[in-house]
Amino acid sequence: MNFKLSDLKKEMPFKWKVQTANAYKCTMVPYVDARQVMDMLDEVVGADSWQTKFEIINGHLFCSVGVKCGEEWVWKSDCGTESNVEKEKGEASDAFKRACIHWGVGRFLYSLKILEIPSMEYANKAGKKSFHPANNGKMLFDKDEINAYCMSIHRGKTPTTKPAAKPDRKPPKTQLDQVKIGIEGPTGWRVDIKKVEAEILKLHGKLPTTIDGREKCIKELSVPDMESKLHDDLAWEN
Numbered sequence: 001m002n003f004k005l006s007d008l009k010k011e012m013p014f015k016w017k018v019q020t021a022n023a024y025k026c027t028m029v030p031y032v033d034a035r036q037v038m039d040m041l042d043e044v045v046g047a048d049s050w051q052t053k054f055e056i057i058n059g060h061l062f063c064s065v066g067v068k069c070g071e072e073w074v075w076k077s078d079c080g081t082e083s084n085v086e087k088e089k090g091e092a093s094d095a096f097k098r099a100c101i102h103w104g105v106g107r108f109l110y111s112l113k114i115l116e117i118p119s120m121e122y123a124n125k126a127g128k129k130s131f132h133p134a135n136n137g138k139m140l141f142d143k144d145e146i147n148a149y150c151m152s153i154h155r156g157k158t159p160t161t162k163p164a165a166k167p168d169r170k171p172p173k174t175q176l177d178q179v180k181i182g183i184e185g186p187t188g189w190r191v192d193i194k195k196v197e198a199e200i201l202k203l204h205g206k207l208p209t210t211i212d213g214r215e216k217c218i219k220e221l222s223v224p225d226m227e228s229k230l231h232d233d234l235a236w237e238n
Contacts, residue, residue: 005067007044009104012036014112015143016150021119021131028115028133028150034093037100041067052096063095065103076102115150124186132185141185175214176200176207182218183230191230196221199229 012032019029041050049068054061057079064077080095101107120134133140133149140146179200180193200207200217208214221230 003045003049005044005069005104008040008100009107010040011108012040012106014109015147016115016154018133018146019114021133023119023121023131025116026119026131026133028117028146030109030112030154032097032106032109034096037097037105040105041065041100041103052099054092054095061091061095063092063099065096065099067103078102112154115153117150117153122185130188139185141181143190175209175211175217178214179208179217179221182214183222187222187227189227189230190232192232195230199226 013036014030014032016028017031019027021027041047045067051066051073053064053066055064056062060079062077062079064075066073066075068074076099078095078098078101080091080093080098082091082094097106118134119131120137120139121129122132122139123129133146135149140149176193176197180191180196183189183191183196197207199221203217203220208217
């Protein structure tokens with residue numbers, strides 16, 4: 001074994017998500033996704049020195065993560081919980097991350113403070129009400145914007161309504177980013193922008209360039225049978 005298991009406990013990049021939301025506040029918790037955990041294992045122990053296996057025990061899905069220590073494989077296990085999107089896939093991802101916590105990966109998250117931020121009420125077209133994070137009276141739907149806002153608070157900085165722009169993020173010339181936000185906000189889905197783009201091209205042959213076109217696409221893509229077509233395959237949050 002030419003690696004230090006203690007290196008698995010190192011802090012790694014993390015994000016923020018809503019844990020609870022009501023009329024008074026939203027509580028936000030830090031998390032890492034399964035891909036980040038895999039990258040940490042690859043970096044510290046090597047891609048050929050860890051493996052996983054899944055099994056059902058008493059009706060619960062367990063993941064076991066094995067790390068090769070010397071000539072022996074050492075296994076640590078835990079079970080997961082279902083997610084709101086793709087329950088089986090979310091449960092497998094959760095079980096994997098929980099098992100990796102036994103190895104130290106992501107354990108630092110438990111020492112971070114849970115954040116409490118303002119909330120705002122939103123009613124969709126059917127009149128169903130929900131609560132979402134807000135900043136200075138602006139409701140936040142976009143995951144990147146929510147994460148930037150929470151990270152500013154976590155770092156003790158004064159949060160702004162506009163997060164720092166990603167260097168590789170393209171400007172919303174075709175209203176595509178706004179279509180994605182317009183779908184996710186009212187429905188609570190997490191959608192893949194590439195899938196949104198593909199469905200719009202199927203329907204219209206081109207992307208919207210006006211507000212009216214954007215609103216039409218949002219309405220067309222927010223119907224229930226579109227959720228499975230648009231969902232983000234990589235949304236592995238707990």
